[in-house]
Amino acid sequence: MKAVEQIRGRAFLHDVKNVTIDRADLAARLRDQMVKGTPYSLDDWGTILRSLQLVDVPASELVPKLLALYDAQVLAFYDPQSHTYYSIRQLPKLPPEAAKLVDPETLEQTVMVHELTHALQDQQFGMSTKEQALLRDTDANLAYHSVLEGEAVLVMVADMLGKAGMQLDDVVKDDGMLGLITSAAQAETMIDPSTPKYFAEMLKFPYLDGLKFVVAAYRRGGWKELDRIHADPPRTTRQILHPEEYFARTFKPQPFDTTTPAGAIAAEHMGEFHWRFLVGAENALGWVNDRAVINRDGRVRIETQWQTPERAAAFASAYGVFLKKRGLDASVTRDASSVTATYTVKTAVNKTAAARAAAR
């Protein structure tokens, strides 16, 4: 705890509860966290991801796939709901090339610094309350999560550098060194190639792009700048991807209404991160806002807003092609800087209705 306090220049308000568990118990704990951290039932969540064309995994495999990914990645974790630091007795099964590079004791200390930074964020900046408030806004939640993980990685890096007799301030100024750190943080080799790409990207984004955002903040004003960010965190992944817009206040995030309309499973806020994933970074540039409503009968309606009519046209064209490739009979219409897409996916509900109609 002292190392985190010294690096971060902030003190813990009280001790952190620590519980050690066996790796065999991890899946159940993580499942519990997923249930608490998802505003829908896990079945509905699967339907939403498939309806938005983010994953192709069948519903029955979705949660096991995600738990398998976490099981291979998690060395310890901080649960903001119970304000508890969970350490795990056994290391995950590492690929042979990764296992050669890892000294278990160093790894344990490094991970502890990272997770205790989350405990400090919780005590000093009300992390758990903020996360709860953002539960139904996926884009804002991912943006905030990116600040938390980016900061925890930077504190961890500062600790490692300190042990090697180096200073964080010297390293963050050096683009070459910084590139090495971010590429090391990618840890591609640790992710099972059978993992759905969306899950892998969702896992990496807060660490990689979050770290880049936090480094941009640190370069501006050290850890004090991070304190300021906690008081007014970015509300969209666009701000994480374009830190200069956040610091210059040149992009004003639009409001997102989390109310689920009648007949719908969810109203989702996708943000630039998700559109990059679906149509590529170039076609997601200039994103302003969106709202995706996924109905129980399989109808999906997605409204998006863009910085200019030109950006809207580029997105509309790319998204139309994407949906066609996915075999969907979609309508994509543009009105100045707004693009609306509607299509219908097969759901358990409408599949049953179709089967009944065919049997008549």
Next chain:
Amino acid sequence: MNIDYANLENDLVEGLFRQRLEEELTAGFRQLHQMGERLPVASHYASQIAEIVNRDAELGPDMKYNLYQEILAAVEAARALVLGEPSQPN
């Protein structure tokens, strides 16, 4: 907009609710647009309006669904109309 809760179902079926809402929204959106403000996406407004109307109405699931669809149609029509007009940013 004053909502006639006693005749809401009838107004929804006959399209009167949608027509009145569209007229009111067009005036409001026009003000925002002329001030150079960006109009939020249609379903953002629609779900908020539906929430307000639902608070004081006792509607079954089907009628709630129809209400939302009517509101969404009104917001879309008002939004499209105003977006087709020139804005006058400050």
